[in-house]
Amino acid sequence: MRIEKLKQDRVNEFLSYCKKHKMELDDSFLYEEDLQNFEPNDENPTHILTNQQGIIVGAVSLMIDDYSKRGKKARFRIFHSEMDNIECYTRMMEAILKHTEGLEKVYLFVPFTNIKLVEFMEGLKFEVERYSFVLVREELEVPAFRLPPGYDIRPFHSGSDEETWCEVRNAGFAKLQGSETPITPEMVQKMMTSEDHIEGGSMILYHQNRAVGVIRGSDDEYENSPIMNIGPIAILPEYQGQGLGRSLLRASLQFAKEKSYSKTILCVNADNERAKALYIQEGFEQVEAVTCYKYELSEE
Structure with a gap:
């Protein structure tokens, strides 16, 4: 596996990956209108995980706009790997944390039904902050x-x-x-x-x-x-x-x-x-x- 910073020439591949897996995740910021103007930059630091063939098998992206900076916290747009391996998540986490200067925490929402991701969050020392319901x-x-x-x-x-x-x-x-x-x-x-x-x-x-x-x-x-x-x-x-x-x-x-x-x-x-x-x-x-x-x- 290789972890690399997302570059402009692979944005479409990243967007396809987001759309492919959004039903497994909290898709609040993975809709078409959220992604159509996406650019990898300081407000959207993004890394991809690729296999030996260079195919994207994991992605991590934070949203760090002015509101995030004022609150000193940033939300994940996506944190996902097709490989059920804690090492993949660990490497993506290490990469994305390099972009968190000035923040006090990062957070994401995980559906109750995504048991695997729950396990990985706990393995990475994430803590439960709160629960939320969709009605x-x-x-x-x-x-x-x-x-x-x-x-x-x-x-x-x-x-x-x-x-x-x-x-x-x-x-x-x-x-x-x-x-x-x-x-x-x-x-x-x-x-x-x-x-x-x-x-x-x-x-x-x-x-x-x-x-x-x-x-x-x-x-x-x-x-x-x-x-x-x-x-x-x-x-x-x-x-x-x-x-x-x-x-x-x-x-x-x-x-x-x-x-x-x-x-x-x-x-x-x-x-x-x-x-x-x-x-x-x-x-x-x-x-x-x-x-x-x-x-x-x-x-x-």
Whole structure:
């Protein structure tokens, strides 16, 4: 086996490898739209493992954008080998760690069903950070909702609501493991102009003229069929526990129905028990479970 830094002339082979194995992995960043502009660079350090014939049999790639740097943690886009051998993963890990200066940890999500990868993570001294669940709601009637007096839901307006979105999202997620790092207006602008954006799918909940909640519905795919992805859902801490999240969720579900989506999907941290209970009550069912594994980096 040979480990080498991915060069431009082999990017298409790397992308083919990602697409070939994405169903075995957390495929959050392995969709066509995620890979179409992929470039191996400082933000996407990538190494490939090749056999004696020069064929790619393993790949490791980190995502180190500005958000990652501010949070001092980077997520794996892919960490996979066709060879069921801990030595292959060890060599790829050694190569990718050379790109982690300034970071405190790297992490990835592993489906419960990928037993082999779970074993390799434990063998490489990764630790469980948290668990996350994927929930899907089939086409069902959307219960009516009524906002308290003084509240209303308004569509997100590009060019004026980016700062507002950040304030609500960052306050609502300040203590949510994995999402503590604040986002910026520039990140919101990019999100609202991405290919998965649905006009009108991003909404802001106001109490009088104060923004207190946000929710986003975006175009996605699940089991080769279109589906609307719901998230983030955030409510200011002082407004939580009043049923406002349920109202926002139902507003998003109603929007999905109006846009002819037969299913909706969302993710929730296992430790966010109240949120998961709400989603189950609203007709969602758990379809997948993943473990977030972290690798703490030494200060040396």
